[in-house]
Amino acid sequence: MKLRVGFGSCGIAAGGRKVVEKLEAEMKNHGQQVELILTGCIGMCFYEPIVDVIDNNDKVYTYANVTPEKAEEIFNTHILGGKPLEQYIVSTSDKPYPILSKQVRIALKNCGIINPENLDDYLAKDGYKALAKVIKEMTPEGVIEEVKVSGLRGRGGAGFPTWFKWNAANKSKGDIKYVVCNADEGDPGAFMDRSVLEGDPHALLEGMAICGYAIGAREGHIYCRAEYPLAIKRLEIAISEAKKKNLLGDNIMGTGFSFDMHIKKGAGAFVCGEETALIASLEGERGMPRLKPPFPAQSGFWAKPTNINNVETFANVPWILFNGGKAYAAYGTEKSKGTKVFALAGKIKNGGLVEVPMGMKLREVIYDIGGGIANDKDFKAVQMGGPSGGCIPKELLDTPVDYDSITKTGAIMGSGGMIVMDEDTCMVDMARFFLDFTCKESCGKCIYCRIGTKRMLEILERITAGQGREGDIEKLQELAVSVKDGSLCGLGQTAPNPVLTTIRYFRHEYEAHIRDKKCPAKICKPLLTYTINADACKGCTLCAKKCAVQAITGKPKQLHVIDQALCTKCGNCATVCRFNAVGIE
Amino acid sequence: MCNSCEKQLETKFADGNVDLTLLEPIFAEYTGKPGSIISILQKTQEIYGYLPLSALQAIADKTGNKRAKIYGIATFYSQFRLSPVGKYVILQCHGTACHVLGAEKVGSAICDELGISPGETTTDGLFTLEDVACLGCCSLAPVIMINGETYGKLTPDSVRKILQNIAEAEKGGVVCEA
Numbered sequence: 001m002k003l004r005v006g007f008g009s010c011g012i013a014a015g016g017r018k019v020v021e022k023l024e025a026e027m028k029n030h031g032q033q034v035e036l037i038l039t040g041c042i043g044m045c046f047y048e049p050i051v052d053v054i055d056n057n058d059k060v061y062t063y064a065n066v067t068p069e070k071a072e073e074i075f076n077t078h079i080l081g082g083k084p085l086e087q088y089i090v091s092t093s094d095k096p097y098p099i100l101s102k103q104v105r106i107a108l109k110n111c112g113i114i115n116p117e118n119l120d121d122y123l124a125k126d127g128y129k130a131l132a133k134v135i136k137e138m139t140p141e142g143v144i145e146e147v148k149v150s151g152l153r154g155r156g157g158a159g160f161p162t163w164f165k166w167n168a169a170n171k172s173k174g175d176i177k178y179v180v181c182n183a184d185e186g187d188p189g190a191f192m193d194r195s196v197l198e199g200d201p202h203a204l205l206e207g208m209a210i211c212g213y214a215i216g217a218r219e220g221h222i223y224c225r226a227e228y229p230l231a232i233k234r235l236e237i238a239i240s241e242a243k244k245k246n247l248l249g250d251n252i253m254g255t256g257f258s259f260d261m262h263i264k265k266g267a268g269a270f271v272c273g274e275e276t277a278l279i280a281s282l283e284g285e286r287g288m289p290r291l292k293p294p295f296p297a298q299s300g301f302w303a304k305p306t307n308i309n310n311v312e313t314f315a316n317v318p319w320i321l322f323n324g325g326k327a328y329a330a331y332g333t334e335k336s337k338g339t340k341v342f343a344l345a346g347k348i349k350n351g352g353l354v355e356v357p358m359g360m361k362l363r364e365v366i367y368d369i370g371g372g373i374a375n376d377k378d379f380k381a382v383q384m385g386g387p388s389g390g391c392i393p394k395e396l397l398d399t400p401v402d403y404d405s406i407t408k409t410g411a412i413m414g415s416g417g418m419i420v421m422d423e424d425t426c427m428v429d430m431a432r433f434f435l436d437f438t439c440k441e442s443c444g445k446c447i448y449c450r451i452g453t454k455r456m457l458e459i460l461e462r463i464t465a466g467q468g469r470e471g472d473i474e475k476l477q478e479l480a481v482s483v484k485d486g487s488l489c490g491l492g493q494t495a496p497n498p499v500l501t502t503i504r505y506f507r508h509e510y511e512a513h514i515r516d517k518k519c520p521a522k523i524c525k526p527l528l529t530y531t532i533n534a535d536a537c538k539g540c541t542l543c544a545k546k547c548a549v550q551a552i553t554g555k556p557k558q559l560h561v562i563d564q565a566l567c568t569k570c571g572n573c574a575t576v577c578r579f580n581a582v583g584i585e
Numbered sequence: 586m587c588n589s590c591e592k593q594l595e596t597k598f599a600d601g602n603v604d605l606t607l608l609e610p611i612f613a614e615y616t617g618k619p620g621s622i623i624s625i626l627q628k629t630q631e632i633y634g635y636l637p638l639s640a641l642q643a644i645a646d647k648t649g650n651k652r653a654k655i656y657g658i659a660t661f662y663s664q665f666r667l668s669p670v671g672k673y674v675i676l677q678c679h680g681t682a683c684h685v686l687g688a689e690k691v692g693s694a695i696c697d698e699l700g701i702s703p704g705e706t707t708t709d710g711l712f713t714l715e716d717v718a719c720l721g722c723c724s725l726a727p728v729i730m731i732n733g734e735t736y737g738k739l740t741p742d743s744v745r746k747i748l749q750n751i752a753e754a755e756k757g758g759v760v761c762e763a
């Protein structure tokens with residue numbers, strides 16, 4: 001028997017460490033040593049902490065939401081007693097949970113399965129065999145051809161064909177070339193790159209080394225955001241282990257091909273996800289984008305030919321070279337091949353990471369895999385593409401998820417973050433939220449991006465503060481066009497998208513804010529009024545006690561009243577009231 | 586900049602109270618390595634907890650750059666701070682998922698509990714609160730990270746409890762389970 005515990009950032013945050021400590025203590029108590037594998041994230045984050053028991057026939061029993069007490073029970077009854085605790089099991093390998101069975105896992109194939117800190121685990125899953133095949137049997141051009149056949153497109157946002165970039169870098173003249181991995185994952189709400197970095201770092205390293213061979217580079221640099229300390233630690237371990245086994249470094253596997261790897265920590269700037277800004281940041285400068293061309297393939301890091309790809313893009317590469325481009329292209333749609341990882345978050349039941357073939361309908365992803373909306377509320381929209389993307393409404397739930405179909409809705413595929421919103425999410429507030437983000441993160445180089453987003457933000461702030469004016473919507477649309485046209489990099493070019501899509505699909509919400517001074521979702525505080533319902537109030541005094549500004553008065557057992565002049569609309573009273581007596585209008 | 590402000594800034598750049606010898610190992614590691622300024626600043630911040638202006642001056646001198654350039658880099662990136670931080674640095678996520686699930690209420694509770702605003706440090710030097718955009722644990726939103734440890738699925742009450750536990754433990758009291 002073996003034990004496996006999800007030990008990514010999410011598993012740890014959910015309490016995984018206490019579970020592991022308990023399991024270790026139990027082993028000691030009973031003098032029974034059981035192999036304990038700490039893995040990355042399997043993607044079922046809503047079930048964390050997750051404990052798998054793997055029996056001697058390799059059957060996997062998955063226990064969800066494990067507490068230290070449950071862990072003790074699992075150890076005693078299942079490990080020692082050999083009796084599975086059916087009541088806690090959510091999935092077994094012969095009857096997997098729908099969230100797993102509907103997936104095709106390529107980039108995530110090892111995440112949550114192997115111990116990312118143990119190279120032997122990766123090797124046992126055919127690790128570094130693709131690299132061996134590539135450097136021993138294939139030409140660089142042959143590798144690029146295979147990637148071309150696979151149809152792989154960049155997973156970092158723009159969806160550019162990967163082979164094309166590799167080919168350009170391969171054709172570029174120069175002795176020194178670089179492979180760079182974009183692990184900046186700046187889109188708030190996306191965490192697939194973190195999961196790969198934490199759960200299967202060798203897949204990334206192998207993908208990068210294959211790319212190095214294909215373009216003629218001997219050095220790789222990973223630019224990883226500093227907010228991912230665990231990812232950086234596991235990458236460091238992976239690099240040093242791989243070097244020890246001569247899978248990286250000089251003269252790999254005796255073939256004469258050398259490839260070294262470096263990690264650079266980001267310092268917190270969203271714009272550094274843009275490739276030219278990222279290169280500037282790698283060089284130690286302020287991360288300001290520059291005009292293309294020249295493209296990085298001609299002149300990138302230290303003005304040398306550089307190929308830059310996203311983490312997930314690289315993580316697909318070993319599988320493609322091992323199984324062949326054709327096998328990869330068998331998944332997906334005509335123009336979007338293979339699989340894509342999506343991060344489901346927001347008001348969704350089963351938040352987590354899922355990898356599905358391209359072309360699956362949004363509805364299937366959100367309902368069949370994601371389990372639908374939390375608390376059985378009504379679906380309102382799904383946000384895709386983060387600050388560069390848009391909100392897709394209910395009417396378009398049957399849109400297939402591939403690059404082109406998503407772009408048609410006005411959103412973008414982006415890195416694959418899907419934030420699900422229900423009836424309680426205010427779309428004007430969402431537009432304000434994203435613009436606040438892009439406005440803060442604009443590097444300031446382009447005037448339209450720096451000042452245009454600011455002006456748009458001011459209008460949205462006015463609208464959500466109840467001071468919207470007729471003509472505001474048109475002004476926003478006009479500014480949006482100017483900001484798109486007047487910006488050099490993708491940040492400014494796409495910053496208006498969240499505003500434009502919310503106007504396109506939820507114009508009535510804007511109008512309610514501007515004309516009726518009402519927030520239909522009851523989010524924008526200045527537009528709300530809190531009142532206490534005379535029929536429901538029992539005079540329990542709790543709201544008055546919890547009111548931070550003493551705006552509520554009333555004697556015990558008598559009706560309480562909110563003084564509107566004092567009320568700051570913090571909503572405490574509504575939260576604490578046990579009789580649902582506080583009404584929000 | 587007015588004269589007196591400039592003078593004040595000048596004294597900070599020349600502040601003799603900061604032990605600059607601590608920078609020596611960093612210089613030794615990065616001398617002759619181009620493109621290392623961000624890494625040098627990160628290591629410097631690890632030592633002092635922030636970037637003293639006098640350290641920026643020393644880095645400028647050592648790397649042969651104008652201090653305006655070093656200052657420019659230090660203020661471009663949100664990770665760098667120019668003033669000291671508390672023993673516990675709370676990063677509060679205001680990413681999309683956290684926003685949708687009530688990060689604002691959690692933030693208000695933290696501010697209220699500690700009596701500070703984002704970007705500030707408590708007077709006892711224990712806590713600093715900073716806003717960030719996404720910690721990558723979106724499925725556990727709303728999320729905060731305290732000194733590298735992530736806490737998820739927070740409510741205003743649970744976050745207060747976490748902070749109270751830390752404060753309690755610091756006082757030498759008993760840590761109760763959250």
Ligand SMILES: Cc1cc2nc3c(=O)[nH]c(=O)nc-3n(C[C@H](O)[C@H](O)[C@H](O)COP(=O)(O)O)c2cc1C
Pocket residue numbers: 153154155156157158159160162182183184185186187270271272273274275276308309310311313489490491
């Ligand atoms: C403002 C902005 C932010 C970006 N952030 C990221 C990011 O966090 N991660 C990423 O992989 N690509 C990001 N990109 C896309 C990169 O510029 C680049 O297209 C990508 O890294 C190329 O890799 P791919 O072809 O594998 O997708 C960003 C682009 C822009 C304009």
Ligand code: FES
Pocket residue numbers: 188189190678679680681682683684718719720721722723724726727728
């Ligand atoms: S949005 Fe808060 S962790 Fe991602």
